[in-house]
Amino acid sequence: MEYNIAILRGDGIGPEIVDSAVRVLEKIAVKYGHSFKFKPYLIGGCAIDECGEPLPEETVNGCLESDAVLLGAVGGPEWDGLSGDRRPEKALLGIRSALGLYTNLRPARLFPALRGASPLREDMIENGFDILIVRELTGGIYFGDRGYRDGKFGEEAFDTEAYSVTEIERIGRAAFEAAMKRGKRLCSVDKANVLETSRLWRRTMHTLAEKYPEVEYRDMFVDNAAMQLVRDPKQFDVIVTSNMFGDILSDEASQITGSIGMLASASLGDGTRGMYEPIHGSAPDIAGTGKANPIATILSAAMLLRYSLGLGNEAECIESAVDKVLEQGFRTADIVGDSGSEPVSCEEMTERILSCI
């Protein structure tokens, strides 16, 4: 089969890690007899430098014409001085919105070989954990009304959280469906003791829960969820939550797996086209040094095969190659932990994974 994949390298370590993932996809294409057509487009800081805007129309159109989008990361100190609307990060919200991607899947799994890199005590993670965070991606406070005004104490800024029943229902359905394919346990995280949007969120989730009697459902306040994730991560199977809570909790979950450099994500809408990216940023502090861990992006490419192209076996082939390389003891600097391994470069890690495919 022939597939079109839009490639958005972005800034910082983006080009290095995306090129690693493209090499992995090329090897998969040869092994399984597929044809992947990779079309590169600009996004973020590099797009600002070249076209004067973080999300050029050509990029949006290219992504809309593709079967799937693979993204590195955007942003960096060069563009930090720009105003909110001109910043590279604005492109992320724009492209998610343009592609109608309202569901963000963020798996946080403890790789057995990386137990030593987790900051949690050995006895807390001896049985591992495998959590899927389902984050709402195109609503809530990141997209609500905002601005500045004269307030009681002078100048003040405000951001607004708003959620409709429709938005909550569609992310809720995605989470219940995901739970049905996994451990059949779903925890919905909100702040219903304080926020009106959370009360609507909870009411809507309860109505949905009646349609999924096989799923063991529960609610949890976000402050408690933040504690429970580091106290007993194994209690969670699937977590569903709003845009901002999901942003924060999934970074916390990433840290207990050992490194942010390991975690992939998928953003999906109503059809099969999705956007796949590591959950970390552009890591400008290590860009160009060869220290970037390409695994999160390579695992994002595996999710792309599974969710957008329906190639589950090919996805598993990549995932088990990553497992094998970690079992063999190869580590990039961010996941060396107390393993005693000499860190390998982004290039060498990529070569090792390629050799296991």
Ligand code: NAD
């Ligand atoms: P970051 O995720 O880029 O980096 C945090 C820390 O993790 C750094 O020490 C970095 O070196 C390390 N790290 C991240 N990815 C790594 C990898 N693959 N291998 C090894 N180490 C890795 O977050 P930050 O420093 O807060 O942000 C840097 C820039 O990235 C900012 O401009 C920010 O706005 C942007 N950002 C972009 C995205 C995105 O494109 N989706 C997400 C978050 C931040």
